[in-house]
Amino acid sequence: MENTIQNWEQMTYPFTNLTLNYNLNALEPYIDTRTMHEHYDLLADYIKNLNQIIATRIDLQNMNLIDLLNYAVNNQDIDLHRQAGGVYNHFFFFSELRPATGQIIIGITPQATNKIIAAFGGWKNFKEKFAEVSLNFFGSGYTWLIKNNKNELKIITTTNQEVPLGCTPILCLDIWEHAYYLQHLKKRHTYIDAFWNIVDWVKFSEKL
Ligand SMILES: [Fe+2]
Structure with a gap:
């Protein structure tokens, strides 16, 4: 297969x-x-x-x-x-990545936007929170947007190769240094900024 x-x-x-x-x-x-x-x-x-x-x-x-x-x-x-x-x-x-098109958010559904507004107050707040969690994370791992078993959207991290089990993952950012160091060196924040340009928002909306 x-x-x-x-x-x-x-x-x-x-x-x-x-x-x-x-x-x-x-x-x-x-x-x-x-x-x-x-x-x-x-x-x-x-x-x-x-x-x-x-x-x-x-x-x-x-x-x-x-x-x-x-x-x-x-x-x-x-x-x-x-x-x-x-x-x-x-x-x-x-x-959940897609080629760069020059448009940051393309293909997102109104329902998905409403869920982000309800949980985080809007896209800007969501992205800032996701970046903050990613930047504050020490070491190697991943940042996730997940839906927990109470149907709430949460931003969490997993360490090393741990996986968010028992919930529904929506979005994942690899924040191991191998994911960005060659290009962004130690500047994890520029990598996070770049990430938003290549998220497959159609897929994101489906998962949400
Ligand atoms: Fe990786």
Whole structure:
């Protein structure tokens, strides 16, 4: 089965790299081509490592990534958690990006806007809060917009390759240094500013 941005959440062993619906140079100038190539290769390493773990584990071979992550948490399997988390988080992040068009917000639905206004007071506040949480986060991880089990929208972070389990993730920003250092050096804030230009807002609206 080809692993696409539509079906990656159902994928099971053997995992393959995501077929993106954009070229690795299409996010310029917001994310540079070299960073995207390095990042996509890094994802390939996580996939290889995950497949190696599962190759000898018949009990895990029919599980999708969320099943594997729940299994890893329940069984305190740190290596499985790291590798499956690395795959899940990158699949999520890469599948909600789109080529730069010059327009920051395109394809967003009025319903999605209303939800952002209700939860954060508006787009400007939402983006400022998301940036603030991302900038205050120490170390390697991800910033997420999630819907919790009370149907509330929250901005949270996960550390290393932890995954926000038990809620519905809407948006993910990789804030490991490998995601921006080649281009933005230590300036995480310019990377966050650039990110808004290449979010797939159609997908975002669907998830919301
Ligand atoms: Fe990454």
